[in-house]
Amino acid sequence: MSKEFKMCFTRTFLSFVFLFFCISSQGVAEAYESKVRRARWSGQFYDSSPKVLRDSVEGFLKNVDQEKLPGKLIALISPHAGYVYSGQVAAYAYRQLEGENFDTVILLGPSHRVPVKGASVYAKGWWKTPLGKVKVDSELAKEIISKHQLFHFDKKAHKDEHSLEVQLPFLQETLKDFKIVPIVVNDSSEQFCQLLADAIVSSKGKKKILIVASTDMSHFHPYGKACLVDGVAIRDLENFNLDSLRKHLSGGEAELCGGAAVFTAVLAAKACGANRIKLLRYANSGDVTGDKRRVVGYGAFAIMHLKDEEMTPELEKEKGGKKMLNEKQQKVLLGIARKTIEEYIQTGKIPEFNVEDPLLKEKRGVFVTLHKKGMLRGCIGYIMPLEELYKAVSKMAIQSSTGDPRFPPVRPEEFDEIEIEISVLTVPERINSVDEIEMGKHGVIVKKGYQQGVFLPQVATETGWSKEEFLNRLCYDKAHLPADAWKDKETEIYTFSAQVFEEEK
Known part of the structure; x- marks a missing residue:
């Protein structure tokens, strides 16, 4: 066998090996990608460094005085802007999870980039952030999907969506051994939100679930008007008045970009016994940047069940009563x-x-x-x-x-x-x-x-x-x-x- 032939054979063999390796690697990557949703907004909405991210989340949480809420916590409402803008407000919601345990967290948020008919329920695999992976509760997700033909799994709706992803680092720092069911939804009609809420509640079985609705509030108003507009939504939520909230949203007197998520979360929480919504923190981007010309509002809320003896004094305190100051x-x-x-x-x-x-x-x-x-x-x-x-x-x-x-x-x-x-x-x-x-x-x-x-x-x-x-x-x-x-x-x-x-x- 000539030297030239051996060299040609070796080159050909190595080329085939390299090609096989590339194809195999691509296959492995595609298989991994099909099972794990990567952190799309790492390095943009929050830090990509695990240490820096963990430190920032812990810092936000430490800035919140622990306020032990009465009753049973069922759901949270949290904002979804970049952490520099809304991270501190979100921390007021997630601080309530200290000492709590849940089997599964139902994440509800809007789809900002992909039109979604009905609700897209992420059905399998893991979601990854710089703090690690969180497993999807495929059993519960598939059970919800089975409840109606409008519930389905559209991976495209989740791939580039930030509203649910930004909730995960807070959950990873405050809960242990939990799974998630991410759901994106834009249909805020009363009929559809009730349908989805019923499906969530009827599917959970004996699992202890936490519901998290992801939404920002008013967008791009001057500071003073933003406070007025957001005050309308806050009042409706704290009064547990979804009819009034729906009317004010449709009339433009209140704004929630995740309105469908909020309606669904409140309805599902109500079916689980919730009878009280408490504002934990409100702020807007003007409070962070100092630019008051065009701001975005952020609110953190807890949705819970209170017994009669727990509710009365709490409600009186929260109404901003008529006591005079000396x-x-x-x-x-x-x-x-x-x-x-x-x-x-x-x-x-x-x-x-x-x-x-x-x-x-x-x-x-x-x-x-x-x-x-x-x-x-x-x-x-x-x-x-x-x-x-x-x-x-x-x-x-x-x-x-x-x-x-x-x-x-x-x-x-x-x-x-x-x-x-x-x-x-x-x-x-x-x-x-x-x-x-x-x-x-x-x-x-x-x-x-x-x-x-x-x-x-x-x-x-x-x-x-x-x-x-x-x-x-x-x-x-x-x-x-x-x-x-x-x-x-x-x-x-x-x-x-x-x-x-x-x-x-």
């Missing part, structure tokens, strides 16, 4: 507002406050108003009771001094001329006639479709307007509606009261 409590809040503004405009840092007064730790709506030489210098607040009063005052002090789009940020050199006024609100109640409005006592909200506006009670006193002029200006100047829109039967009108107090001059 002079000492007023001074505490005014001090918090002043110290927050001073430190923030000088250093960019937010001071921490240790407050033990139960009334100041209740969730209340609040506005912080700034004046300079008798002229308005900024005014922003929460209409709805979104967080603890003293924390809301600190946050709104920052917003009114730096985030009111009508004015430039307060400068350090003008700080001593700033006068601070705080309005602590009751929860708005809808009225049937403007005759119910008491000028100088009631603040008023008008809402029609996407448009809404608010005047605090003191506006009537400060301007001397008649009721008709007050309502005309509210509609035209604040809600950007025709001046007489308050006469339209389609316009909703709400009133609230406020305890208003200011610094001693």
